Amino acid sequence: MQLGGKHIALIATDEFEDSELTQPLDALRETGAEVTVVSIKPDTITGKNGTEIHVDALVDDADSSEYHGLVIPGGVGNPDKLRTDEGAVSFVRDFFEQHKPVGAICHGPWLLVEADVVDGRTVTSWPSLKTDLVNAGANWVDEEVVVDEGLVTSRNPDDLPAFCSKIIEEFAEGKHEEQTV
Template sequence: MSDIQGRRIAFLVTNGYEPSELTSPWDTVTDQGGEAVLVSPESDKVSSGDHSQKVDLHVAEAKAEDFDALVLPGGTKNADKIRMDQDSVNFTRAFFDANKTVASICHAAWILTEADVVKDRNMTSYPSLQTDLRNAGANWSDEELVVDGNLITSRTPDDLPAFNEAIINKLTEEN
């Protein structure tokens, strides 16, 4: 992995996220010199089980052009709630419109279907989402990691090492 000094990465979550899918990529980004910013439809903090984190920026005020990449951690509750928030959907779609890196793991791919950005994309997710993604036009496969242009996808917390490495590699490529 290489240094991503000066890169700003948005992490979009709400309550009910999978802690490891937030903290592992977050720590990887910051360890490599990037700036991690927690963006949420919540105003103060987000929590999941015993883990909570301060919100840095409300999603209604966030702009894709202020970031180099977007990371979408999973968690069933998080993913289901965030895809119903129109500001979160618009924020996510803006990264695709700008051809910026988006990394989605586990159930987070649900917001990609709401943002209507998966048609003809190769991707993976938690296996229970495969029908949703195929119905939205994606080419789904059961793999640890799928990188399709600016889109990085993985299935579960077990895939985090490959997912994290792919994020750093993609941001390094873009330097």
């Protein structure tokens, strides 16, 4: 499946789970998608295992209407920092308001909880997020990958092959008009 002409945002900051950022980034670029790394911090971000990634845009300067989809990698520190930034939370919420596909893996759904976009959705995540997601109105399941009207979620790095495959599929499909916020 090719994503030429698609522009995807990947939102992250320091302490991301290295493979949960690099594998989707590489998979999307291999399909021809243009991927912009968006962050709350300029220049470079560093994963918990030392991978350095160039930041293309600051979240406060990014416009969700310019993108066809969004990826949120995990790592405990990454979404925990992002969910305390009003601009990052608003950026994520905008994708749901525009019915655009979003992929979140591991601890990434913490940002979805803060954006108040999981009520009524079926999702998965790292197991420790189950209570937070359920309290936010989500139906949490323990599955490798879950797709709910353009929202793709997975649990951990072992799920990356399935996660990458499904986000590519959803980004190729595009908007989901039936999504609710």
